[in-house]
Amino acid sequence: MSESRATTAAPGARADGTQESAPLLEVRGVTKTFGSGRRRMTALDGVDLRIGRGQTLGLVGESGCxxxxxxxxxxxxxRPDAGTVRFDGSDPFALRGKxxxxWRRRVQMVFQDPFASLNARMSAADLIGEPWRTHKDVVPGAKARDKRIRELLALVGLRESDAHRYPNEFSGGQRQRIGIARALALDPDLIVCDEPVSALDLSVQAQVLNVLSDLRTRLGVTYLFISHDLSVVRYISDRVTVMYLGKVVEHGDTEDVFEQPRHPYTAALLSAAPVLDTGRDPRREIELQGEIPSPFDIPSGCRFRTRCWRAEDRCATQAPPVVVRERADGAEPHTALCHFPLEAETAGA
Incomplete structure (x- = not known):
């Protein structure tokens, strides 16, 4: 990779100045606040994001980010207060009626708790077919719907006989498979997965992740995968976005981010992840000092400076620049929002 540089290059720019193909989802400068007056909280602050078709983007960060x-x-x-959201080139917030x-058919969600997200009084078949009550034209006719339910059950690794069972008769992993089948019922382009395996045992997590990976290969579905578990994110994601207090502080190819983190916060997150290697170099363990600042009172300059061991005076007065590390293959670059980004030899030191 070439030498890093500070820039405000648009997401998706290649090293040769050309642009990658249009993404399925592109977010630019999105800001969202809640409350009013002195009790106004900034939940999102100028967020940029893009997901290519058929890709999985991992979104990580501490609670409240x-x-x-x-x-x-x-x-x-x-609805965002500012910024733009483009889904397949269109603004979903400008759409009305039909x-x-x-558009709502094209974006679905898999929830964190597979039991709380399923109606205990509905059978698996009813749960999977529930979206068709609103979108009646997707699978018209009772026979076609029965056939499609069987197909969806098979897709997520369940049996046809499971169609008439109720949520309490399934294990946690099986319930989450039902949730995935329900999300697939409308043939979406994008599925938002919000901590979809955090409530499951480790062995079951692996099974559900394999189901999601297989579905992406077979159906070409795109995922936004939100998780606190970095090992899960590394396994399933093509690219990773790291957020801190409403801002994207690092974004790049999964292996680039995990092997050569540029932002100190990312390095700290990776350092805190448990590992089996008992011979791990203790110098690579980063212990952050202080608490996460309140979103009602975000620090000036760099919002991570109050916990950063590399912070200097200008971090308190100047907003950090976007530092870009270009990729030799011309793919989307590795970016970090930092005055003093880490290099390979110092990351985690």
């Missing part, structure tokens, strides 16, 4: 708010904006459940209903 804005991940769920961003997911709600992308699902059309919250156009809006058609």
């Amino acid at each position: 804005g991940k769920s708010t961003l997911a709600r904006v992308l699902l059309g459940l919250e 156009e809006l209903l058609a």
Whole structure:
């Protein structure tokens, strides 16, 4: 990779100045606040994001960093105060009536708790077919719907006989498979997965992740995968976006981010992840000092400076630049929002 540089290059720019193919989802400068007056909280602050067709983008960060708010904006459940959202080139917030209903078919969600997200009084078949009550033209006719339910059950690794069972008769992993089948019922282009395996045992997590990976290969579905578990994110994601207090602080190819983190916060997150290697160099363990600042009172300059061991005076007065590390293959570059980005030899030191 070439030498890093500070820039404000548009996401998706190649090293040769050309642009990658249009992404399925592109977010630019999205800001979202809640409250009013002195009790105004900035949940998202100028967020940029892009996901290519058929890709999986992992979204990570501590609780309260804005991940769920961003997911709600992308699902059309919250309207941003500023910025733009483009889904397949269109602004979903400009749609009305039938156009809006058609767009909602294209974006679905898999929830964190597979038991709380399923109605205990509905059978698996009823749960999977529930979206068709609103989108009646997707699978018209009772026979066609029965056939499609069987197909969806098979896709997520369940049996046809499971169609008439109820949520309490399934294990946690099986319930999450039902949730995935329900998300697939409308043939979406994008599925937002909000901590979809955090409530499951490790062995079951692996099974559900394999189901999601297989579905992406077979159906070409695109994922936004939100998780606190870095090992899960590394396994399933093509690219990773790291958020801190409402801002994207690092973004890049999964292996680039995990092997050569540029932002001190990312390095600290990776350092805190448990590993089996008992011979791990203790110098690579980073212990952050202090608490996460309140979103009602975000620090000036760099918002991470109050916990950063590399912070200097200008970090308190100047907003950090976007530092770009170009990729030799011309793919989307590795970016970090930092005055003093880490290099390979210092990351985690």
